[in-house]
Amino acid sequence: MAQVCILGGGFIGRFYADSLTGRRGKDQVSVVYARKEETAIRFAKDFQVAHYTTNMEEAIAHPATEFVVIALPNYLHEEAVMLCVKHKKAVLCTKPLGRTADEALRMTQACEKAGIFAGYLEDLCYTPKFLKSLKSIQSGALGRILWAKSRETHPGPHSDWFWDIQKAGGGAVLDLGCHCIEIARNFIGKDVKPVEVMCWADTQVKPIDAEDHAIGLVKYENGAIGQFEVSWTFRGGMDLRDEVMGTEGTIWINSFLRTGFEMFTSGAGKSYVAEKAESDSGWQFPVGDEAHELGYTNMFTDMFDAYEKGESPMETFYDGYVVNAIIDAAYRSAKTKLWEPVQLPEWRGQEGLSKPSVFQEYDADHWFIKEEILPNGDKKLILKVKATGEIIEKETWV
Ligand SMILES: NC(=O)c1ccc[n+]([C@@H]2O[C@H](COP(=O)([O-])OP(=O)(O)OC[C@H]3O[C@@H](n4cnc5c(N)ncnc54)[C@H](O)[C@@H]3O)[C@@H](O)[C@H]2O)c1
Numbered sequence: 384m385a386q387v388c389i390l391g392g393g394f395i396g397r398f399y400a401d402s403l404t405g406r407r408g409k410d411q412v413s414v415v416y417a418r419k420e421e422t423a424i425r426f427a428k429d430f431q432v433a434h435y436t437t438n439m440e441e442a443i444a445h446p447a448t449e450f451v452v453i454a455l456p457n458y459l460h461e462e463a464v465m466l467c468v469k470h471k472k473a474v475l476c477t478k479p480l481g482r483t484a485d486e487a488l489r490m491t492q493a494c495e496k497a498g499i500f501a502g503y504l505e506d507l508c509y510t511p512k513f514l515k516s517l518k519s520i521q522s523g524a525l526g527r528i529l530w531a532k533s534r535e536t537h538p539g540p541h542s543d544w545f546w547d548i549q550k551a552g553g554g555a556v557l558d559l560g561c562h563c564i565e566i567a568r569n570f571i572g573k574d575v576k577p578v579e580v581m582c583w584a585d586t587q588v589k590p591i592d593a594e595d596h597a598i599g600l601v602k603y604e605n606g607a608i609g610q611f612e613v614s615w616t617f618r619g620g621m622d623l624r625d626e627v628m629g630t631e632g633t634i635w636i637n638s639f640l641r642t643g644f645e646m647f648t649s650g651a652g653k654s655y656v657a658e659k660a661e662s663d664s665g666w667q668f669p670v671g672d673e674a675h676e677l678g679y680t681n682m683f684t685d686m687f688d689a690y691e692k693g694e695s696p697m698e699t700f701y702d703g704y705v706v707n708a709i710i711d712a713a714y715r716s717a718k719t720k721l722w723e724p725v726q727l728p729e730w731r732g733q734e735g736l737s738k739p740s741v742f743q744e745y746d747a748d749h750w751f752i753k754e755e756i757l758p759n760g761d762k763k764l765i766l767k768v769k770a771t772g773e774i775i776e777k778e779t780w781v
Contacts, residue, residue: 384409384410384411385409385410385411385449385450385687385690386410386411386413386447386448386449386450387403387410387411387412387413387414387448387449387450387451387452388412388413388414388415388416388442388443388445388447388448388449388450388451388452388472389412389414389415389416389426389432389452389454390415390416390439390442390443390451390452390453390454390455390463391416391417391453391454391455391456392415392416392417392419392422392423392425392426393417393422393454393542394541394542395454395477396415396417396426396452396454397426397429397430398674398677398679399452399454399504399679399683400412400415400426400429400430400432401430401674401679402674402679402680402682402683403683404430404431405674406680410683410687412430412432413432413433413434413445413447413448414432414433414434414435414436414442414445414447414448415427415430415432415434415435415436415442416435416436416437416438416439416441416442416443417435417437418437419437420437423435423436423437433447434447439459439462439463439466440466440470443463443466443467443470443472444466444470444472448472449472449473450472450473450474450475450500450686450687450690451463451467451472451473451474451475452475452476452477452504453474453475453476453477454477455477456542456544456545456550456551457479457481457482457544457550457551457552457557458482458544458549458550458551458552460476460477460480460481460482460486460490461481461486461489461490463476464476464490464493464494464501465490465493467494467499468493468494468496468497468499471497471499472499473499473500473501473690474494474499474500474501474502475501475502475503475504475686476490476501476502476503476504476700476703477504478503478504478505478506478561478562478565478703478706479552479557479558479561479703479706479707479710480503480700480703480704480706480707481552481703481704481707482551482552482553482557482707483552483707483711484704484707484708484710484711484726484727486707487700487703487704487706487707487708488704488728488729490700490703490704491699491700491701491703491704491729492729494700500689500690501699501700502685502686502689502690502696502698502699502700503696503698503699503700503702503703504682504686504698505561505562505565505682505698505702505703505706506677506678506679506682507535507562507565507566507623507638507677507678508565508566508569508678508682508697508698509678509679509681509682509685509697509698510638510676510677510678510681511675511676511678511681512636512638513566513569513625513636513638513678514681516570516625516627516634516636517569517570519634520570520627520629520634523631524631524632525627525628525629525630525631525632525633525634526629526630526631526632527607527629527630527631527739528570528571528572528607528627528628528629529606529607529608529628529629529630530607530608530609530610530626530627530628531566531567531570531571531607531608531609531610531625531626531627531628532567532609532610532611532612532625532626532627533562533563533564533566533567533609533610533611533612533624533625533626534563534611534612534613534622534623534624534625535559535560535562535563535612535613535621535622535623536559536612536613536614536615536617536621536622537559537614537615537617537620537621537622537658537659538615538616538617538618538620538659538661539589539595539615539616540558540615545558546589546591546593548591548592548593551593553593553594553710553714554584554586554591554593554594554595554597554615555584555593555594555595555596555597555613555614555615556582556584556594556597556599556611556613556710556713556714556717557593557710558613558615559611559613559614559615560597560599560611560613560710560713561703561706561707561710563609563611563612563613564601564609564611564706564709564710565698565702565706566625567601567609567610567611568609568702568705568706570625570627571603571605571607571609572603572605572607573702573705573732574731574732574733575603575604575605575607575732575733575736576603576604576725576727576730576732576733576734576736577601577602577603577604577609577705577708577709577725577727578602578603578604578724578725579601579602579712579722579723579724579725580599580600580601580602580709580712580713580715580716580722580723580725581599581600581602581716581721581722581723582597582598582599582600582712582713582714582716582717583597583598583599583717584596584597584599584713584714584717585597587616588616589615589616594717595614595615595616596613596614596615596616597611597612597613597614597713597717598610598611598612598613599611599713599716601709601713601725602722604733604735604736604737605736605737605738605739606737606738606739618661619640619661620639620640620657620659620660620661620668621639621640621657621658621659621660622639622640623637623638623639623640624636624637624638625638638676638677639657639658639668639670639676639677640668641668642668642670642671642676644668644669644670644671645666645667645668646666646667646668646669647665647666647667648663648664648665648667649664650663650664650665656668656669657669657670657673658670658673658677682698685697685698701729701731704729705727708725708726708727709725711725711726712724712725712726745764745766747769748768748769748770749766749767749768749769750766750767750769751766752765752766752767752774753765759781760781761778761779761780761781762778762779762781763776763777763778763779764776764777764778764779
């Protein structure tokens with residue numbers, strides 16, 4: 384049984400508590416810290432938490448705290464992690480790990496030096512659809528991964544601090560792009576080095592200093608490309624979609640907005656629909672089991688199982704740091720309008736990969752380009768002559 388202390392009684396803290404205690408699980412939230420006493424009391428009451436406090440260090444040091452789950456605004460993650468290091472408590476931190484790669488690397492190294500378990504709570508790398516896709520990709524079903532695109536767009540976050548660039552550390556790229564980048568990294572291969580980033584980011588709608596909309600490309604050392612599309616100004620709910628393209632196949636995932644559950648209501652009986660849903664009347668796209676479909680339950684299972692077995696979880700602080708480094712490069716690119724290198728002072732994956740050859744042999748004299756069956760059943764074969772470079776086609780008539 385895991386004895387959990389949740390730091391932060393807000394949006395994600397409540398989602399985490401629901402995931403941990405909402406089923407007949409053996410894990411327990413035993414301590415909660417919130418900035419305001421009324422938040423802590425309400426949280427403790429709603430989730431039957433035995434101890435609450437408005438003192439962060441007291442919560443972390445509490446004897447009933449075995450795991451600390453950080454569900455605090457971004458600018459408090461490092462402080463909270465360092466207190467876990469001080470008190471030698473296992474720590475799980477929500478995304479983004481840091482506001483910058485420097486912050487994230489400091490957290491990663493401090494936990495490793497102290498020998499404490501540190502997991503990165505990247506829930507969207509634990510959704511049922513993601514896990515199934517990853518398994519297929521790892522089994523080779525899609526061949527070599529060429530392009531992995533991930534999109535998270537919604538009408539903007541729910542608390543003041545997100546909109547303050549100092550406290551949040553960035554805008555939609557940091558808040559939502561961190562998910563998209565880690566999804567693409569998993570599909571492309573986490574040991575493949577991200578080398579450079581090109582990003583467009585702009586503030587199109589909101590009166591803020593950060594970007595509210597951005598699109599970015601992340602180039603990997605093996606020639607694969609990751610793409611993120613993020614927005615805090617999208618209207619219509621929360622759109623979570625991934626696309627993966629490989630030499631042998633394709634995956635399209637729609638995780639939230641239109642997942643096969645559609646409902647119409649006049650608005651009678653007002654009820655919660657789904658995260659960031661903009662309306663509770665008309666056509667609705669509810670989500671059956673939101674905590675599960677967003678990956679929270681699988682995520683905590685992986686974290687606690689890994690801890691018990693003395694292994695690393697699927698998502699570690701090191702992963703959070705790599706994601707932050709890609710985001711730092713994206714912010715530089717948005718300013719310079721150039722491809723910017725990803726600066727990874729610490730890289731633990733493969734080195735020196737290059738793009739595989741595009742030449743696939745058809746026979747001793749030809750390279751293969753394409754084969755296609757036409758509407759009348761004829762077959763066309765398109766080849767490149769090795770000796771001359773000429774591109775030719777061979778037809779087989781039915
Ligand atoms: N899908 C996800 O994984 C996901 C979703 C939402 C948020 N998050 C992350 O979780 C963290 C918290 O986000 P949230 O949406 O729960 O925010 P929130 O504003 O809803 O809640 C933050 C909570 O932190 C506590 N807090 C302590 N000190 C504070 C301070 N100085 N200012 C404000 N709050 C303070 C409060 O109890 C507050 O309720 C962020 O890092 C965010 O990026 C992750």
